Amino acid sequence: MARITVDGKIIEAQEGASVLQACLQNGIYIPHLCHLEGVGDPPASCRLCFVEINGKKKPVASCNTPVVEGLEIWTDGEAVRRLQRTGLRLLLSVHKVECKVCPSNRKCPLQDMARFLGVRLKPRRFQHIHRPRPRLADSGLFDYRPDRCVLCGQCIRVCEERNRLPLLTFAMRGFDTVVASFPREDLEPGMDCRLCLACVDTCPVSALSFRPDRKDVPR
Numbered sequence: 001m002a003r004i005t006v007d008g009k010i011i012e013a014q015e016g017a018s019v020l021q022a023c024l025q026n027g028i029y030i031p032h033l034c035h036l037e038g039v040g041d042p043p044a045s046c047r048l049c050f051v052e053i054n055g056k057k058k059p060v061a062s063c064n065t066p067v068v069e070g071l072e073i074w075t076d077g078e079a080v081r082r083l084q085r086t087g088l089r090l091l092l093s094v095h096k097v098e099c100k101v102c103p104s105n106r107k108c109p110l111q112d113m114a115r116f117l118g119v120r121l122k123p124r125r126f127q128h129i130h131r132p133r134p135r136l137a138d139s140g141l142f143d144y145r146p147d148r149c150v151l152c153g154q155c156i157r158v159c160e161e162r163n164r165l166p167l168l169t170f171a172m173r174g175f176d177t178v179v180a181s182f183p184r185e186d187l188e189p190g191m192d193c194r195l196c197l198a199c200v201d202t203c204p205v206s207a208l209s210f211r212p213d214r215k216d217v218p219r
């Protein structure tokens, strides 16, 4: 175990764990989205989990900063909060906020972060970007909502972890980026999305949902 200081308080953390994990395990909240506990290294793509570390000039992503004995960390500096608010506003600018009809309502990381950072959940009209809505390449089993998807990549990573090869991937670029699925012809026997659905369970914003009505769809 290593001893680190977070916001002036000394905590014990597993050496080699990330600063984000150490803080969360000790009840210190850091906004985050692409980190998925127990599933490999985070891609550090959501750019929300910033902290300041003594000796470093700029805030760093806490999810890919390992715990080292003696580290001194600040989670709530002005620069950190500015970056987090900007990151969250960017996500919300492409996310259709419709909490009342959303299955993620009340267990949603966007709601939690907006509350924590004092950011408006529903951006003003001119700050919102309407995205085109291409569907998953093979959308037979799933409904995919690009206007909800925040591109956290959790579905892709959990699928890869569970099935040893990802059946999902990011497709296209920039504002057009969506989650798409690979063709399924080469799946090993016994591999069947209907028996897994880890991606649907993992999606934090209900951008993926199962379509039980499509029993006819080949796996």
Ligand code: SF4
Pocket (backbone or CB within 6 Å): 095, 096, 097, 098, 099, 100, 102, 103, 104, 105, 106, 108, 109, 110, 111, 121, 148, 204, 205, 206
């Ligand atoms: S994902 Fe969260 S913020 Fe978005 S509509 Fe659902 S509950 Fe609301």
Ligand code: SF4
Pocket (backbone or CB within 6 Å): 148, 149, 150, 151, 152, 153, 154, 155, 156, 179, 202, 203, 204, 205, 206, 207, 208
């Ligand atoms: S579908 Fe859900 S889990 Fe997958 S990238 Fe989009 S928001 Fe993340």
Ligand code: FES
Pocket (backbone or CB within 6 Å): 031, 032, 033, 034, 035, 042, 043, 044, 045, 046, 047, 048, 049, 061, 062, 063, 064
């Ligand atoms: S959780 Fe660290 S960048 Fe997403």
